[in-house]
Amino acid sequence: MSTDEQDKALRREQEERLSRVWHTPPGWRYWSAVNNSEVGRWYTATAFAFFLFAGVLGLLMRAQLSVPENTLLPAGLYNQVFTLHGTAMMFLFAVPIFEAVAILILPTMLAARDLPFPRLSAFGYWCFLIGGVFVCGSIFFNAAPDGGWFMYPPLTTDPKLSGIGADIWLLGLSFIEVASIAAAVELIVGVLKCRPPGMRINTMPLYCWYVLIVGGMILFAFPPLIAGDILFELERLAGWPFFDPARGGDPLLWQHLFWIFGHPEVYIVFLPSIALLAMMVPTFARRPIVGYSWIVLAAVGTGFLSFGLWVHHMFTTGLPAISLGFFSAASEAVAIPTGVQIFVFVATMLAGRVVFSTPMLFAAGSLGIFVFGGLTGVMVAIAPFDWQAHDTYFVVAHLHYVLIGGMLMPLLAGAYYYVPLVMGRKLSDRLGRWVFWLMFCGFNIGFMPMHFTGLRGMPRRVFTYPGGIGWDWLNLISTVGAFIFASGLVLFTWDVLVGLRRRPYAPRNPWNAGTLEWLGPLPAPEYGVRSVPAIASRYPLWDQPDLMRDVDEGRCYLPDAEEGQRETMVTSVLDSHPVQCLRVPGNSFLPMICAVLVGASFIGTAFHFYWSSLVVGIAGMFAIMAWLWQGTAVIPEKDEKPVGLGLSLPLYVSGTKSVGWWAMFITLFGDMTAFASLVFSYFYFWTIHEVFPPRWPDGTPQGPGLLWPALAFCLLAGAWGAMLWARARNAAGSATGLRLGLAGAALLALGSASAMLWAPWQAGLTPTEHAYPASVWVLLGWAAAHLALGVVMQGYCLARSLGGKLTARWDIDIHNVVLYWHFAAVTGVVTLAVVALFPLLA
């Protein structure tokens, strides 16, 4: 045999091995798949299904409002419909579709075989599906939430005014938010650690930058809502009066917490769609993006500023003029980085020569609609104008211009662009033009008149309206437009579900793009990239002429799966030096089982089945530990392996080199944000009360005293020190030292948590009496729960050590748990300082 033929035979064997390792099982075991191409597809399809469901709800609303005094929907049902329309669009479509698309295409852009935690993606998907079906399904039992997607108390905390729907909203969505945060962690670590060698952070595709930014925003935006949800449920289920003005609470606190989440949320759904445009525009302008650093800085700036605008949703709540002025200015300021991103696209088109295409048609339509919505946004950011426009159809028009122009249209552009990558075939250009013009015209016919409907006085969220005061035919036109818009979407759905299959496979790199996702053949093989190339440019397919051939011939990294394991490359955060060959876990039903158990625990709580929820929740925790036990920190059969091109990489790394450490670090940032929101709530009450903490009858300030908090502090310091000592003993090779340290730390931590809870108890602070004791209890409860979770982790490490899976050489677990303990210690110390020392100052 000639060398050439030997080469070919070897390549065939490699490809067979790769295919076998990455194969998705047939039959019912198909649902055990965890790799990104399968999970991403399910995620996208599910999010799109929720979008269609929420769209039908929108059409129902338009049908009801087509004529005055319509009786199609009764008031109660209409209120459920509009609440669920907003809720599903935001929580079940706009955010999840970002995560879905990113899970699908991010690994291909990074020439990675998968994301670092495939089972976490699968877990997130199953949580999303269960939670989404639970929340949406409630409307078929006339039990859906009906207090608006913003859930303002007291309407939604008063048990006489709100039924089970409010609990479904709070618990169902908290469950989904946890899944969203999990996906964000996964995507951030993917971008930071799974890039191909040579793809430095300033050469990575713009989409990756946006994933990084939006992932970070999710970590800072969702936790305040989760904290708010906790306070909300404590008020609903246990009567802790955080939002009840009669007992020292304030309904505006919820509005702050909700909009600290809710405004960044708008940018969380908008930026990923801009990211899709940032991939498409250079392709069709036939040149690299102009102003790479401009657009990255602008996106970072948008993300940053978006956290300083929330009060513009509260301009009519009677806040002082100085706040209104500040937040008006901040709201105007965010238009600047947004504008920069748009002008980067225009500049790229000016510097290139644009080839027009269906994706670009949608991109152009999105520009027209989004800029219009941006301009009305600039208007409503001016507080005096907002006093008129707020809570009217003007705002309904504005937000749909922004979200449909800034999110949906670019997403559809992205669908036309990326469907060949995912499905191997192109959507129809001819139908695409029909879809576009139906949607574009229908949208403007539907939503343009609403600006005037609103300024003529029509408030939002009304189930009907009187005839003859100037809204009749404006509403009728809007309804007609909405149905035209929907017909475009029906056509699109038909093309995806039916039309697509009838077309031939697209050629390789059908748009002649320059970025790595278009590297492989179409349809893409299950294992993804054939071998992982080294990258030297932002548009490697344009700039590295032999790249495709080298990759196809397996001449790059990881061309084989000799040991029958799923593997991908891990590189350093900034410069992308190879640091590890990461073994990623394969298919398993465990993520689904964990999601079912955790979901059942949330759902049971909504129906007040507390004991069964507790039992199922504990079962869920054990299932998660079983998953961790067999799927993480797996000890490899050898220290390192050759990955090609003469490079040999370790199979096991720990500490800051490992993806697990980064995931823990990033998750704990989100956790800290939730904690900060609880501290914010405590001090918020201080700002609204003249006397805070309130006084006992004898005139001394209420508080948990100093003795027990001081004891809790000492025990916590001891627990933290014992953890550091355990890690050091482990590094020195002493298993006994490790185990002693862990056991001692666990005892001290339990003591500290008990002292934390005993302190307010012995002081007689009753959480149902006033917002102050409720805030103290919730902070101490939060800290104690973190210590308890830390004890569970210590027990896990102890078991790993006894099972021989945690040693001086194989030490991922202890590093990650110590990292957790750093954060838990900070949480505990800050909590104790706030609840014990602050009353002394007051």
Place this chain on the structure above:
Amino acid sequence: MVKQENPAYGAWLLPWALAACDGPQSALDPAGHEAGLVAHLFWVMLVASGVIWLLVMGIAFYAARGRHTPWQPRRAGRFILVCGAIVPTLALAALLVFGLRLMPGLRAAGEGLRVAVQGEQFWWRVRYELPDGRAFATANEIRLPVGSRTEFLLTAQDVIHSFWVPNLGGKMDLIPGTTNRLVLEPTRTGTFRGVCAEFCGASHARMAFSVTVMEPSEFEAWAAAQIRPAAVGPVTGPGEGAALFLARGCAACHTVRGTGAAGRIGPDLTHLGGRETLAAGILPNTVANIDRFIRETREIKPGARMPSFGMLPEHESAAIAAWLGSLR
């Protein structure tokens, strides 16, 4: 009056946009100082936005057609700096100055007349405090003297509501546990419509009120009449209606000053017959409608705290309605 935003939309936008300003509940048909300032601000912003939109679309169209000579990257970079950063910063700064300088004027102090409004599900409890110290209660109706600034003290009993009279000025939320202030200065007489603008439950859509702006002398006469207890007008068997009102328990919730009825839960009905509208701005004020509302309260207003009194014999509800309608 409406400035055209772009030719593509303009062809069908123009005819209805021209007619789209006036109305009894329109922020673009100002009858108050505050609404006038904001309407003016809107038109200025609309024209400016239209120009900006056209410019951006023009540049984008030119770029997307792809018939130009490709620009040098350096030139394109300068373009981002100028169009993306410098021009928007200047334009937004100008708008901010122009818009926010209205704020002190919009939040000036009142001139003596104070109206306390408390939001309820789904109606408005109103209490007038005249500059000379006289005070009276009414519900679901606001009357104001033209040309002077009236101060509203806004709070809520149960859930958050929002008080909005578009023709007179912007809205302000009514929040339990808080009292917010709002000042309105009507500049012409007429009858307008106000609504609740914050979602407040099942019948949020059924929570409106009428606003009548009067000459100061007429207002004075109206206020003087409101202060007086109920005077029963000439209807057949008025005594029967009054007696039934008390006997059937209506007085447990409603006040009719001058009778034994002193309930505090529902709206004050002392001068019900003289109000512009019925049931918080949703029905024309006729005796037939009063009767219908007594019998079908929750059909007309889902979630209302008052039960439907359909169980009353028809002649009884009719008598109560006739009596209430006669209270002017």
